[in-house]
Structures are given as C-alpha cells and as structure tokens.
Amino acid sequence: MRGFAQLFKQLDQTTKTTAKISALVEYFSTAEDKDKVWAIALFSHRRPKRTVTTTLLREWSAELGDLPLWLFEESYHIVGDLAETIALITPQATKVSEKSLSEWIDIIMRLKDEDEAVKKSTIIEAWSSLNQDERFLFNKLITGGFRVGISQKSIIKALSKYSGIEESKITHRLMGTWDPTTITFEELVLASNPTEDLSKPYPFYLAYALDIDIDQLGDPEAWSAERKWDGIRGQLILRGGAYYLWSRGEELVSEKFPELAFLKDKIDKDIVIDGEILPYRDGLPLNFNTLQTRIGRKNVTKKHLLDAPVIIMAYDLLEYDGEDIREKPLRIRRSLLKETVQNIDSDRLLLSEEVKFDSWDELSIERDRSREFLSEGIMLKHKSSPYKSGRKKGDWWKWKVDPLTIDAVMIYAQRGHGRRANLYSDFTFAVADGDRLVPFTKAYSGLKDTEFKEITQWVKKNTRERFGPVSSVNPELVFEIAFEGIAKSTRHKSGVALRFPRIKRWRKDKPKEEINTLEDLNNILANFG
C-alpha cells in the first residue's frame, strides 16, 4: 500500500498535470501488475464490491476513537468525506504493514461472506497497521470515490508514455466493461488484440462554450447548426445484433432504457450513433426533470416508461457497417446518419435537424428561441470537422442561451464542507410573497473566495437561530440567481424546481424590499417551464 499511498500523495499535492503524469509513469514502472490494474480501476471510478456498510465503519471508528457517534457525524459533515474522517479520527497505527494495494483489496473482498465480528476485527486490524495516508486510502477502497483531480486523459497519457502505445488505442482499451479482479495488465493495456468487446464505445467529442464573437467563426456557410438538446448525452451502439447505450459519464445505461432495445433488430449493419437521450412525447421534448426522476432509480417501472418515455436524438455517426468513420468530415458522416435514421424508420430514433441560417444574425435569432424547444442553445459544428476525442476547441462550439435570472434574499446559510469547511458557503434563497418569504432554491457556487469570507463574517453576526450546521439569518443580503431551466415541483414549497441554479452576483446595490416575487417566479415558469 505504501507505493500507492506515495503515488496518491504526489497526485494530491500538485495541481500541475505534467507532475501528475510523471508520478503515474513512475508508479507504472515500479508497481506490480496487479496493483497497476487496480490503480487504473480506482482512478476511473471502479472499486471492489462493498463488503462492509458505511454505517458499521462509522460505528467502529467512533468506538476506536472513543467518541460519541453524533460527534463523529458532525465531524464527517465538516470534513465532507467519510474515508478521510475515519482516517483522521482513528488512533495512530501501532504497527507497520507491508501488504500491497491488491492484497488489501483481496482482504476487503473476502469479507463478503464473513459475519460482522470477523469484519470488525479485520477492519480494526487494518486501521491499526496503516498510517494515516494509507488508512485514508484503505477506507476509500471500501467507500469509493477517489477524487484526486486526475483525469482519464492523464491516466491514458501516462500509460502511453510508459508503454509506448498510442493514446487513442489505450483510450479505447480502457473503455467499456472490464473487471479488475480478473483482467491482467497485459490484457487491459498491452494486448494488441483485446478480447472482442461489442459494447466498447468511442470517447465522446465534447464542445467548449463559445468564448469568442460569433462573427469570428468566419463564413456561416462552413458551419452546421443544431439545437443543443437538454437530455443526457449518449452513445447508441448496435453491433452484432446487440444493443448498448452509454452515457457520457462512461456508464453503460442500456438496461435503464429498455424501450430502445428493439432498435437492434431494425438494422443489420454495425453502427454507433452519438446523440441525446431525450424525454420526448407527441413530437416535443419533455422537461429534463421528468428524466431525472427516472435515471436515479435502479429499476425501471411501467410508470417510468409511461411518464418519461425517451428517444435518441441523433447527432452524429461514428461507426458505419463496422467501420470507424470518425476521421471523415462531418458532412459525409451526417449524410450517412440521415440515411441510417431513415432506414431504421422509428419514432424512437430521430435526427437532430439542422437549424437553417444564412447569416450569424439569423442564427442569433434562432438561438433566442431555444427555450421554445426546451433546448439550451445552439450547437455549432464545422462541416469538415472530424469526430475528435474529449473536450477540444475549434471545430465544435456550444452557443448557449443566456441564463434566466431572479433577485432573491438569503435566508439560510450552511457551513460548507470539504473545500470550504471553514466558511459559510451553501445558501438558501427566498422570493417575496406579500409579507412572507418563500424559499425556492439553494445555491453555493458563483462567488469569489473573498466574498465567501465576507459573507461568513456577516452570517456570524446576523444569525437568528442555529440548526446544527445551518443558521437562519436576517433576510438582508440580496443575490442575483441564474439558472438554466425551471419546472413545476411538488417537493418544493415554492412549487418550482430550478435547473443549475448558481449565484450570478451579490447585489449589494439592491435593498431587500426590491427582490423578485413568487408571482415573478410563476411567470417565468409559465413562459419557460
């Protein structure tokens, strides 16, 4: 574990990508193959199956630290990370362990069928033989979530540097389903003919938000525009008579959308389509909220299929008849896509239509209409662009519609955790309804650190009541809240739910008497909901 802890520390201690990559290369050159596979797995959000519940981990660590459970919970709330809280609270190690990363993982996995007493003694034994950094990682092996600011791209770069194999090949090999307990490093990374895997997706091409003047894109003729649909970006793979659907988070979501499975029988060629998984009914997209209620659930119910039926809104074609066509220009891929969609001929697979325009001014008018289509703006793609991997500038741009905004007053402030453990950073905002204040959203991002500090000082002096980490404050500070969308909600007092709410700015110039009202909010809902 020491080698992995060392690597983790190096990655955690620097913000520089080059330093991170060289730490990874160093690790790949010295670690055991089994450990390497696990390191790759852990950094790409795979972890051993959980064999001990977090409830038990909390109890045992509080017990070992001689603390009441509520104090453990308070500490956890402030630290914001369970594995870290346990590592900090448990006493210093009394011995040293030479076990490797994969040996520890084996130990954790073997707990699966053991009774609670064995689990407890094993975990406590581990805690007392690992130092604080190692303890933290050991806990992470159980709880998951190695957020270390290391992108998949950096791992791929490091593996490529270490092995001499092209980055794009490694990218492909690491995608899809593979099991770190059975696969070898050789099979995962080095093997030139990896086991045939029909489900393997291509890396998504992601666009940046347009950060230049639209005119600077040059001749409008060279560009193709579509609506930017507000669903989940997905990759539809129909190969060898099988159906796979991947979400952008590199998650295989086929089983969550069984209503699309029939598409596999509609075509006899192997194809891969990039598109949007979109809730859709009667020729119109539904509010994103309807999809959200569905994706959170493990099992899809009949009600889901009825309330939030989805389609694929097709953007691009990456593979045609088994051939990778990503290098071909967009105009060619697009015409093949059009033909394919027509042949499949299903109301579950639609072509994301081009938005016609002759000038940037015309397109700008179209962009302003985005909310009519429940879309987030316009996607611009150069007609001769290849389909690239990852987030790239130049050929593709998101041209988002301006956010909706509303002025509101802060009524609750909550101490942050993790990054902002010593500041008040999570706020609840309200609009006015006569003399009443109606809370309608929480927001925590969008302010500068100096502003958080200033607000923290203010909160301390203006607290009315405390409820654990939450303080109710005098309703005085006014903020402009920006959001991307709005929907009806029965779970919220205000009757609305906002999409991507964030603080746009602190309106020090505005007295609280001038905030927006519940009626204003309802008007926005009526217009854009």
Add this chain to the structure above:
Amino acid sequence: MQLIEFTEEGLYVPQADVYIDPWKPVNKAFITHGHSDHSRYGNKSYICTHSALPVIKHRLGSHINARGADYGEEISVNGVKFSFHPAGHIIGSAQIKVEYKGEIWVASGDYKTTPDGVSEDFESVKCHSFITESTFGLPVFKWKAQSEIMSEINEWWKSNKEQGKVSVLAAYSLGKAQRIINNVDHSIGKIFTHGAVENVNEVIRRQGVHLHETNRVIQGQKQSLYEGSLVIAPPSAVDSAWSKKFKDFSSGIASGWMAMRGTRRRRSADRGFILSDHADWDQLVNAIKATEAEKIYVTHGYTDIFSKYLSSIGYYSAVVDTEYTGDELNTEPIVEEANRATSA
C-alpha cells in the same frame, strides 16, 4: 453578577470595569496577545505582558496608552486580582486569570499546550470557570510533533532547491513565521521574508528574542538572489501578485486547516503543512481537564459542537459569541500595515 460577563463589547469584569480582548473601544482593556482579533484599535488603555507589548505597539501605534506586566504579577483593580499566565500561542501570549473573593476565572485567549521553541511554554491554571477557544475543536484535528512537520518542510525546501526553485511558504506573520524561522534546518539555505514578516521580526529581535538571520525581500532585487532559498510570507501575499516576482517557485502553506484535504485543495498551493499555533482536539480536552474548572465557556471555532461534547462528558458548558475570528488563513490585516510601514 457574574465575575466575567459576555457583553456587546467583549468579555467584561463589572466589579473592576475591565474588559478582556474587547472588540469595541472601551476604557480599560486587558489583552491576551497581539493578534488583531484580540487586540484592537481605540481602547483608552491597554495592559498586556511585557513580551506582547512591543508587537501590540507596532501594530496599533506607539502613541497608545499601554503598559506591560510580568507573567504571574498580580494587578488589583477595585479588589479584583488579575494576572497573566503563558498561553504558549505566540510570543507574549497569555491566559488572563481573574480572581475575586476566592472565585477564579481564566480567559484563555488563544493557546496551545506543546512547546514551540519561541513562545513562552503554556502553563495550566486552576480555576472555577474557564473560557476556552475552540478554533480546532473537532476530533479530526490532531497535530503531529513539531519536529515531524519541520522535517517535512525541510525536505520540501531541499527538493525545491535541488530543482533550482524558490520555496515560498505562507505562514501567519506573527507567531508561525518566527516559529518556522527558528526551527527549520538552517544548513539548507537562506531565509527571506515578506515585509510584513520582517517588520514583526525586527520588533521581536529588538525585545531581545533570538531569531535566526532573515533577509527582507525587496522590490527589484535580482532573481538569482532567491534561488534555493525559503521565503516566508503571509498567506494573502502568497496568493497575490506579490509572489509572481519569484520566477520558478513552489508554494506551501503552514496552517492547522491543512489537516483537511478539502481545505488543502481549495488553496492552490503545492504543499500544505499541518502546523498550528492553536491547541488540537486532545490539547483542548486535556487543558480543560487540567484546569479542574466546572464551567467551561467556549469561544471562536466549532463552538457549538465542542460545547455539546463538553456537556456530554459532564461539564456545564455554554457557547459565547465573540468576534474573535480564530482563523489562521482568512484574516491578516498586517499586510496593509506592512505596506504602510515601508512607504512611510
């Protein structure tokens, strides 16, 4: 009437008409130490320890009406006996003992109970009521030995030096900076200081305290001068354009907050060193036990949680709202004063 009352202006001893570390101007202020949230402008008179006095005058101006006292010296005001006892927080820092008709209260100010080689060592004072800080009053805060942290700093400095880099370390100008200056390995290289730190150093040297040699960073000096050296500056300067004058540097922060990965990551520094001038969890709990007090009043920090814990182990405990910030990272007005001092 309580011996010490908690008022709008600060901790108040009505029988003596004396305030301890008030945050609003008063006639008579007893001051625990020179940090800006404990010693503020505008009081008619100040009393603090002899060793805290020079820094307080440096910060608030030499014109203030202030006098020093020895540790342990008894000062009587209208029958109330006051005395200062080492708090181990920074040079000159004190707990203030207040005694009247056999009842004893102690206001701790800020404290830590482990020696740091620069401040006067903490001394436990028995009392009936103890007003404690709780800046790091959570069981997740457990400090390593100072020597261990110093070797981490030394290693970081050495490896930066080998790469031809400057090591820029953010540390509170009063207290932590001097602690680092005296405890790092001087054989590695030279130590440079930001003006705010060096101004404090000068004051401290003048009062006869030995500090290892430091050199002030001066605008326009040659880049090569700093190569391989350790530069100590207040956190706000390290974050600002000031640090851009070092071409190739690695940045570090020395603070108790660095114990949490989240705060470590929020600061964009390359390294975080867990070094605090405040008591950690175990020190707080043990210090409180050692006072043998029955009533514990909790000020700055995780007050509500810490106080609840004290109640759960049998103390009478209450939270006192103060305007002490107790924050090692987010407040340090000394920087502006330093700029004023250099331009004056």
